[in-house]
Amino acid sequence: MKFTRKASAQWKGSGKDGKGTVTTASNVLNKTPYSFHTRFENAAGTNPEELVGAAHAGCFAMQLSFLLNESGFTATTLDVSATITFEDGSIVLIVLNLEGHVPDISEKEFVQIATNAKEICPISKLLNTTIELNVNLS
Structure with missing residues (x-):
């Protein structure tokens, strides 16, 4: 069995002060926010x-x-x-x-x-x- 799946990310700004979103083709994640703060400081969003x-x-x-x-x-x-x-x-x-x-x-x-x-x-x-x-x- 062979198949492909797709997801994407968009990032704007610098590493620490910027922010981004992640989206999956299924739209289960749809422009879900992530940032330095969600990754390293437990702010709201994903990582x-x-x-x-x-x-x-x-x-x-x-x-x-x-x-x-x-x-x-x-x-x-x-x-x-x-x-x-x-x-x-x-x-x-x-x-x-x-x-x-x-x-x-x-x-x-x-x-x-x-x-x-x-x-x-x-x-x-x-x-x-x-x-x-x-x-x-x-």
Whole structure:
């Protein structure tokens, strides 16, 4: 399967005092503001690291769902959060926290499948950083 997706960004002004917007072709993000202040000072708006975290959490959850199905399981719920650590101009760590509700699966098998999903998720493969996975089956 091959497809393309598109997103765009517009920036106006200097790095610290400027501001920009990001837009996705689906318009889920439509001129969503971002700036130095949203990136480094928690002002209202988004930032690149938050968007990477959302993409990674979503990709991992979907990949895990596919792998669970291949093993004969269907998740009731997979809650995934991604925490991005930015340090000295680089993303140095991503921690994926997984809370799963999967009927009839052992914890050992769930951890194995989740670990595989982390390794083969397209966003994981894209990123050049340490990725940790915390798994909780409930």
